[in-house]
Amino acid sequence: DSIYDYIIVGAGLFGAVFTQQAVKAGKKCLIIDKRRQIGGNLYTENIDSINVHKYGAHIFHTSNREIWNYINQFADFNNFINSPLANYNGKLYNLPFNMNTFYQLWGTQTPLEAKAKIAEQCKKYDYITHPANLEEHALKMCGDDIYNTFIKGYTEKQWGRRATELPSFIIKRIPLRFVYNNNYFNDTYQGIPVGGYTPIIESMIKGAEVQINTDYFENKTYFDSLAPKMIFTGRIDEFFDFKFGKLEYRSLHFEHERLEINDFQGNAVVNYNEFDVPFTRIIEHKHFEFGTQPFTIVSKEFPNEYSKDSEPYYPVNDERNHTILGKYKELAKAYGNISFGGRLAQYAYFDMDDTIEAALEVARKEFKFIK
Numbered sequence: 365d366s367i368y369d370y371i372i373v374g375a376g377l378f379g380a381v382f383t384q385q386a387v388k389a390g391k392k393c394l395i396i397d398k399r400r401q402i403g404g405n406l407y408t409e410n411i412d413s414i415n416v417h418k419y420g421a422h423i424f425h426t427s428n429r430e431i432w433n434y435i436n437q438f439a440d441f442n443n444f445i446n447s448p449l450a451n452y453n454g455k456l457y458n459l460p461f462n463m464n465t466f467y468q469l470w471g472t473q474t475p476l477e478a479k480a481k482i483a484e485q486c487k488k489y490d491y492i493t494h495p496a497n498l499e500e501h502a503l504k505m506c507g508d509d510i511y512n513t514f515i516k517g518y519t520e521k522q523w524g525r526r527a528t529e530l531p532s533f534i535i536k537r538i539p540l541r542f543v544y545n546n547n548y549f550n551d552t553y554q555g556i557p558v559g560g561y562t563p564i565i566e567s568m569i570k571g572a573e574v575q576i577n578t579d580y581f582e583n584k585t586y587f588d589s590l591a592p593k594m595i596f597t598g599r600i601d602e603f604f605d606f607k608f609g610k611l612e613y614r615s616l617h618f619e620h621e622r623l624e625i626n627d628f629q630g631n632a633v634v635n636y637n638e639f640d641v642p643f644t645r646i647i648e649h650k651h652f653e654f655g656t657q658p659f660t661i662v663s664k665e666f667p668n669e670y671s672k673d674s675e676p677y678y679p680v681n682d683e684r685n686h687t688i689l690g691k692y693k694e695l696a697k698a699y700g701n702i703s704f705g706g707r708l709a710q711y712a713y714f715d716m717d718d719t720i721e722a723a724l725e726v727a728r729k730e731f732k733f734i735k
């Protein structure tokens with residue numbers, strides 16, 4: 365007989381939600397993670413009372429009441445509303461694109477004035493019927509000013525390629541809001557867990573055995589022998605030994621810095637939209653929890669090419685990768701005892717609410733209940 369009912373590879377959000385449900389169903393679980401800590405990309409580290417989002421800013425938002433109620437069992441959420449700023453050539457603008465942004469760009473005051481201005485800017489690009497790349501697509505949708513100020517440099521830094529070389533589907537639509545409203549997300553529920561995300565993951569996996577610093581691939585046969593079923597949230601290409609090739613990623617690196625001032629930028633998130641500024645944003649963590657410490661911690665976020673020493677962050681959604689992914693998914697079907705879940709095994713970008721929903725769905729199939 366096996367020691368455990370389930371082995372869960374990856375102690376990120378997906379693995380933790382599944383584990384929580386499994387323990388609740390009375391199952392014996394072992395959850396392992398190759399990192400030095402649990403939490404995956406949600407991991408927050410409490411540094412002198414400031415919860416630092418070590419793998420990038422995470423703001424919880426959802427319109428799904430069931431998911432909101434679920435996550436609220438594990439933390440109290442504050443009323444943080446994400447309203448990032450954009451810095452371009454030393455001037456600040458509100459995001460997402462709304463009446464404040466249009467006023468800052470052009471001085472337009474009413475929705476009618478702003479719409480007329482945008483229509484005038486787009487008219488020049490009416491001749492583009494089939495945009496061949498991201499630049500043409502964006503110019504057609506919003507014209508020169510919005511494109512050059514906010515989209516071009518930022519996107520080129522993010523993807524490490526010129527906008528004329530990027531496929532247009534990276535930006536499906538450009539949301540333009542004709543009200544004075546800087547709330548970045550459209551969702552009904554939004555907030556930051558008081559105390560950070562790590563305690564949420566800790567309480568989710570309570571009752572399971574946990575091993576960190578433990579790479580599944582270094583001892584695959586051993587881990588396979590421990591339980592009849594597995595939840596795998598690592599990379600799907602790695603699971604199959606990269607036999608159809610590597611799936612590509614864009615990566616990020618963060619430079620964290622403590623400053624002996626109480627407030628650096630007066631906001632949690634400030635984007636830097638010029639191409640020549642090498643980072644895409646500066647996060648000031650204390651503002652997520654309305655901190656009043658006499659010092660502050662800021663993180664600069666630099667996009668870069670993925671290499672084996674960096675973290676895989678964003679899947680590259682192009683044809684080559686999709687074809688390869690399809691082949692791995694086909695192979696995965698033969699593994700009836702393994703559920704491949706989460707952002708790395710699905711090779712997709714999922715927000716936290718989507719991740720929870722997907723993990724609950726897997727649990728529901730296994731245990732036929734949800735609490």
Ligand code: FAD
Binds near residue numbers: 579
């Ligand atoms: P992960 O968190 O990556 O967890 C997978 C875990 O598996 C990792 O801990 C990894 O170490 C482990 N693992 C991998 N391979 C192995 C192995 N071989 N052996 C053992 N362990 C292994 N979502 C929002 O809703 N709001 C936001 O504001 C938001 N901001 C984001 C910002 C950034 C920069 C990024 C990249 C994502 C953001 N997200 C946000 C999305 C959010 O991070 C994901 O929804 C969530 O982290 C997915 O959880 P996961 O468990 O699938 O993956």
